[in-house]
Amino acid sequence: MLAENKYRFNTPKEAALSIKSAARLFGALRCGITKRDRRWDYDPVYDASIERELSWEKDFPFEPKTVIVIMTEMDFLTMAAAPSWLTDAATGDGYANAIKIAGQLTMFLRQLGYQAVASMNDLGINAPYAAAAGLGEGGRNGQVITPKYGPRVRISKVYTDFESVEYDKARTFGVADFCKNCKRCAVSCPSQAITHGDPTWEPAYSSDPDYIWNASRGVLKFHNDAKKCAKFWIDNDGSCANCICACPYNKPDFWHHRLVDAGNVIAPGPVHSFMREMDILFGYGKVNDPDRVKNFWKLGKSI
Ligand code: SF4
Ligand code: SF4
Known part of the structure; x- marks a missing residue:
């Protein structure tokens, strides 16, 4: 109404x-x-x-x-x-x-x-x-x-249609740079749908127009093969989410993580690689771990 x-x-x-x-x-x-x-x-x-x-x-x-x-x-x-x-x-x-x-x-x-x-x-x-x-x-x-x-x-x-509103501005906090050195999502992707390369204007995984009809062409970004991802979901009889789980930015909101993230904007490439390794060392972003499924069914005791 x-x-x-x-x-x-x-x-x-x-x-x-x-x-x-x-x-x-x-x-x-x-x-x-x-x-x-x-x-x-x-x-x-x-x-x-x-x-x-x-x-x-x-x-x-x-x-x-x-x-x-x-x-x-x-x-x-x-x-x-x-x-x-x-x-x-x-x-x-x-x-x-x-x-x-x-x-x-x-x-x-x-x-x-x-x-x-x-x-x-x-x-x-x-x-x-x-x-x-x-x-x-x-x-x-x-x-x-x-x-x-x-x-x-x-x-x-x-x-x-409401437009008398203050618009937010796009902003950066260093993700594009961090992604260049990180690649944890690409390594963890079971279908290898995620590129290991740099951002490009066009998909690098194929130039066949009949295959890449669904890609957002002319946009500078990491172009990934969504069809490979979708095929894995079918083969897996469910979806996946490894690329969410593996990402170092996917963490509970602990203060020391925020400190590291705050430094990320000005940190150079080797520091990013170090931060990625530290993340692995602390056990974050592990995928394909059956114990985590078992542990989920014990979480009820905390409520
Ligand atoms: S959901 Fe899984 S298969 Fe799809 S891109 Fe992410 S990691 Fe790869
Ligand atoms: S895991 Fe996250 S931070 Fe690392 S490359 Fe992928 S999207 Fe970027």
């Missing part, structure tokens, strides 16, 4: 703060606001429920101006059991929370008189929207690396 009268905030800053306060109440871990960017939207959008391609101009109920990006956390100890069905459960839980918050935020905006549509992985690509909203940086594993939780987050978003 859309309110007849539009609520007017005093300033764009107040509007941004109010939206983020509502997102926090609904359970968001992080929330960022950015302009809608056609480069990151699927076009046309395929609606599987009616088996039809939809156009933004003819079928979408309004012209989106702003995208509000929401993040929720996936459980650390459950994701540590990658690749297993447990990580599917943590991922599903993350999806459920993320879309619930996006739905609530959509209702919040509509009741202020603004058009809004909630979106999960549909309509547009979450990673570049989250990066543009200042929530993280694109990593080698193709995911958004956040300062506190690494890639261990689920992202949803809200498209709205």
